[in-house]
Amino acid sequence: MASSPYYLTTPIYYVNDRPHIGHAYTTLACDVLARFHRLDDREVHFLTGTDEHGQKVEKSAILAGKDPQTFTDEVSQNFRNLAGDMNYSNDDFIRTTEERHNQAAQAIWRAIKDNGHIYLDSYAGWYSVRDEAFYAESELTKNEDGQKIAPTGAEVEWVEEPSYFFNLSKWEEPLLEFYEKNPDFIGPESRRNEVVSFVKGGLKDLSISRTSFKWGIPVPDDPDHIMYVWLDALTNYLTAVGYPDTKNPDYLKFWPADLHMVGKDIVRFHAVYWPAFLMAAGLPTPKRIYAHGWLLNKGEKMSKSLGNVLLPEDLVSKYGLDPVRYYLLREVPFGNDGYISHKTMVSRINSDLANDIGNLAQRSLSMIAKNCDGAVPTPGAFTESDEALLSSARNVIDTARNEFNRQAFHRGLEAIWAVVGDSNRYVDAQAPWELRKTDPDRMATVLYVLAETIRHLGILIQPIMPDAAAQLLNQLSVGVDARTFIHLGPGHALTAGAPLPKPAPVFPRYIDEEVPI
């Protein structure tokens, strides 16, 4: 199998906020894909980072009594820390305030401009000084004096400022053709429909510079203008692979990106503006954008005002890191909005992890420890049931790969857990505790089949639960260099007689503190 490079990105997160569960969710999905593809022997480049420019950041910095750079240094660090807390394996962490990014952003501007797609005009609209924002005519209401006011109640005035424009309106046809030729460019399907209908509805030229604030990347040759934050931000995906040096080995290897993972709120920027910018600059477009849904706290959108925002560090300290990673990707069909709650979390931890896979490993390994001299048992000839279980363990990678490749994590996990179910049924059917008395050789074979199945499960769950998987594989004395997907299958099966450490439970049950009467 050809092992092609794989480049995937999270959005860069806006530094105006603390990392919450939504940020953790997006990056988690990418982390799982990154680990998955590495195990599939691909060279992976996994990028995340922070978006640090813009008027809001400038304003927040001033409020905090800091200069913008100091302010963003601090907030960006919170996002870096999240990577540690969640065991993310990103290969790079980009900040839009870095010099390499300044170079890239200016370079793409020049490329677009040189190709004739940028022009200078003036931007006009209803502007609220208090809100520092433009409002559409339709958003405005009038107060008793007949003065137009913003939805926030602030007074607005008609202002015009000089601005550079990107001729987005010219890209309507090329974009529609691009979507047509690349049916997998946007996932899931419902988002794709939205984007296509948005573009079909007509595109207006896009204002891509501002003169009203300073905290951003200056427009080349016209430093009174600051680049529009989205053009700035999106370009980070190029910066990280060495652009504008298109001879850079990373650029040659990794661009165009295989996947930009985004939340559903920023699909338009990634699925419309970004490919248009790239086409205008004469650069290749990414292969896929995937927009996932929101995690809802018991049905309510999390928001600061509702005070129901879940913080990743709180979940992790309460339930443990790997269980949280598993839960988030198993419970909610990726791409849909979904509810998360303590109740369903505990249910997943106890039934899927502790009862199903955890107990499977523990019951199997402790029988081996007690009855096989603490070593990999020596199997005899395999029966039909043995082969059936082994082949389900060996083949599930194909399903997992297909599902993960279309970001259907919950489906991939479901397929892996079907093997767990098969294994538990197999234990019951074979009843090795009976065989111990009647047919020890057969018992050894059954226990060997179980150990070998668990080896597969351990390898397969590494992307989702790296630590727990490692513990499982350690308990089978699987070498750290024998844990990739290449090692699935009979060719790398456990060696009979290899000594095994004393087994210990890997997935503890979660017991609620509050004891019901």
Place this chain on the structure above:
RNA sequence: GGGCCCGUAGUUCAGCUGGUUAGAACGGACCGCUCAUAACGGUUAUGUCGCAGGUUCGAAUCCUGCCGGGCCUACCA
């Protein structure tokens, strides 16, 4: 206003290029087992497949309308 998605067992969902008695998981009930983290296995669904029409030999699955939920987007004033 236009568009997209959704409404299926107590719960979360699958099925939806139309075709035997509508499925899974979790929860509940009953039974079995005792290797194991009181875990595992088996059996168990009186579900109006949102409502009402229509097409068809036959619809959860296609069409129309309505009700309810979500999302994208436009505009009048």
